[in-house]
Amino acid sequence: MNTRIVLCQTSFWNVKSPPYTLAMLTGALRSKGFVVVPRDYDLEFHLWAPPEDRHLWTDAWVPFWMDADKVTELVREKFQDFIDWCARDALSHTPDVVGFSTKITTGTTARLVAERIKQLNPKVKVLFGGPEMWDGVEKYLTPYPYIDAICRQEADVSFPNFMIKYENAGGVFQPEPGWAYRGADGMITDCGEILQGPGVEDIPLADYSDFDFTRYQEPNTLTLLLSRGCINRCSFCTEAPAFLKYRYYEGRRIHDEILHQLKTSNVARPVRVAFNDSLLNGNLAALEHFADLVLETPIPGGMKFGGMMLVRKHMSDALMHKLARAGLDNILLGMESGSDVVIAAMRKKFDLNEARRIIRAADDAGIFLVLSIIFGHPGETELEFHKTVSFLMEMEPHVDVFLLNVLQIYAQSYLGANPQKYGIDFAGPEGWQSDDGGNTQEIRKRRQAVARALLGKKARDYGNFDPAFTLPTITTAQGGYALGRVIDFSNKADGGSFVGVGWSEGEDWGRWSDGDQASLSIPVPAQTGGDLILRFEGDAYVGGHKPTLKVRVEICGEMLGEWFFRESDIDRQSQGFWTRETRIPAALVEGRRQVDVVFHIDAPVAPSSHHASDDSRRLGIGLRRLRLSAEGPRLH
CATH class of the missing domain: 3.20.20.70 (Aldolase class I)
Structure with missing residues (x-):
């Protein structure tokens, strides 16, 4: 196949990881012999934007990206040069076809880039696909002459079929179910719906080989x-x-x-x-x-x-x-x-x-x-x-x-x-x-x-x-914690409301301690009804640099336990996390409204000190999840 295709993802979508749709379409088209270049302009936009604008890529701003007028105004005022850069970057790969993966939050920026591409090179064919295209003839193809065709269904199979017919016809669109296109005379041909989806055995593997995962969050x-x-x-x-x-x-x-x-x-x-x-x-x-x-x-x-x-x-x-x-x-x-x-x-x-x-x-x-x-x-x-x-x-x-x-x-x-x-x-x-x-x-x-x-x-x-x-x-339980609930300390949950000093920011799995001590404060009912069990699940920074980590557990001012984490521990969970627990006597917490926990870390180590990375935090334990409860089920 001689047709060259550039696939584009515009904002707002996901800067945490590479976009699956582009990887999936890249794999499908390459399996038929097409030359494909996937480009994640959502990631590039996020990196291009000044720090004070990067909040736009958070979930709270989803409604903003759904408002075409607001997005267009923002681009015209501050980021028109970026739109121009995207168009020129796409054209630098000498494509015959440029395809855009569109969702409700990406349609406006996709249109702006597509329009600029057509201004720079009217001969390039511009295609739109994705969930936004179910009514794409009315919303996109008819009102915007710089869009040449839209795909509304099963693109992982119908897109390669559409391109094969296009190439065999000498660069002229041909009917393919699930598609609609604009002919040379400007008339729109709607090819109708796909009546039966392909079997999954016909779908090639996604191709992520062009994406550099290290650039994502x-x-x-x-x-x-x-x-x-x-x-x-x-x-x-x-x-x-x-x-x-x-x-x-x-x-x-x-x-x-x-x-x-x-x-x-x-x-x-x-x-x-x-x-x-x-x-x-x-x-x-x-x-x-x-x-x-x-x-x-x-x-x-x-x-x-x-x-x-x-x-x-x-x-x-x-x-x-x-x-x-x-x-x-x-x-x-x-x-x-x-x-x-x-x-x-x-x-x-x-x-x-x-x-x-x-x-x-x-x-x-x-x-x-x-x-x-x-x-x-x-x-x-x-x-x-x-x-x-x-x-x-x-x-x-x-x-x-x-x-x-x-x-x-x-x-x-x-x-x-x-x-x-x-x-x-x-x-x-x-x-x-x-x-x-x-x-x-x-x-x-x-x-x-x-x-x-x-x-x-x-x-x-x-x-x-x-x-x-x-x-x-x-809130519940005098401050938002009900005994027995598992507290998740990742950046996806509310565990941050319980942490005190000595912790790093939450990550997708949990958070590291940073320093000699790390504290927690957990609200509890005045009457707990007996002893409590503090159950910990997490990681420990051990290895060749430090084969054993000792942690003393202080609760409400009393030293109640010592935990040891060894690189060779046989009790370490298969997924890479340890569990530990400490009993808290009822008399120690009776009448208290809050359980204060302090982890005393013995000689925490910074990865940068032994050239493991440039991370200068003094790491000890990695807190993933924690439960404070009466006798009951373990975390696993």
Whole structure:
């Protein structure tokens, strides 16, 4: 093949790790012989921007990137030179075709770069694809003449097919299901939908070989897919039309692809695999087989993984624990409601008792759990809303983060296509309301605000919360800690609210101590009912430079224990973390409102002192998770 293709990812997307879509399309197109150059302009933009503007790449600014007028204004005022640089950089690779991966947060910057490319070289063909293209003929192809074609479905197979036909026809677009294009006469040809998705066996491996993982914020994070589509068809889902039927990789394929990516990319170890599927547990047999393979043949350097899950009755507690042993350490559970009535209206297929069991099983297995909730679905009356709030408060000790959303309705969803069935007046994604006036945008935002106040630091909203509805935060257990809850000290959780002096900033796994002492303060009830157990899970900076680390544990002014960490310890967990515990006598904490913990580190060492790296922190213990409880289950 002679056609040269540049693939572009623009802002805002993800500067933590390389974009999977570009890697996936690179692999698919190269497997057919095309010359492909992937370019992550989102990462380049983040590095280009001055430090005072880099907050724009945080989750709180997602709504900003969804506003085309605000993004365009920002670019015109401050970053037009960057847009010009992107266009010239893409053209420097002498492409025949430039493709853009577009999402709701990237469409505006993609258009600005595409427009500049066409100004500089009108002969280059510009293609757009991604979730934004379901109605791309109306939103992109028709109004913007600098876009030549759009792909709305199954790009990993249909994009190579479209390009093969293009090349065979001498550089002229030809019909391909899932595509629409502008002809030489300016007329638009819509090729219709793909009626049956390809089998996953036809999809080549993603190709990350062009990406330098060291330039990203999380150089050990590798994004992959283990399936296509979803076994459900939720009422609000916008992905189902694009992915057609559910298809999944067998466990062996998943295991082999991870090994392949470790060999062909410079992703750091231990690798963290982020499965970016609609759901991780769509095929439980394949998922369990993958876990078995990992336990039988561990991933070199170690592995953690996570992704989105549904509540499924066949997801047993035993399987949850096996997955945790294989490296599963984070789940986003898409419940969306704590009301049986609303769950049924959403077209979901589970009951709340199964949800309770799975949430507790994940907590008991030591898995970081994010629970996703959507407020305002048709059928959510005040009574059903209160049922959801009651469920959330019941599950609060077992959940690490609550992701609180208000319902947005898009035309391609089942709700958007059937507004009369649900009794709603569809006036755009956010402005819709029920015919009886009982479900309005204001009501939905107020419900989100109530849950946000009740859940306090565990609540997340990705910037879609309206400050006008702010309520005072309500905390539990006299300060936000309920006995028995696992505290996660990574940068994804609320553990930072418990740390005192002597700690570094949180990282994706936890945080290091820095210096001779590191302290914690944990609020507790005045009556604990007996002795408490402090359970620690984490790392220790030991090795050839320091084979043994001694840590003395002081609690409420009393030395209660000594922990030793040795490089050769046989009790070290397979995933690279130690567990330790110390008993706290009831008499020591009786009547106290707070347990103060001080770790005394014996001779901490800076990696720079023995040329391991340029890190000058004096490292001792790495605190991943901690639990303060009465007698009960261990962290694992």
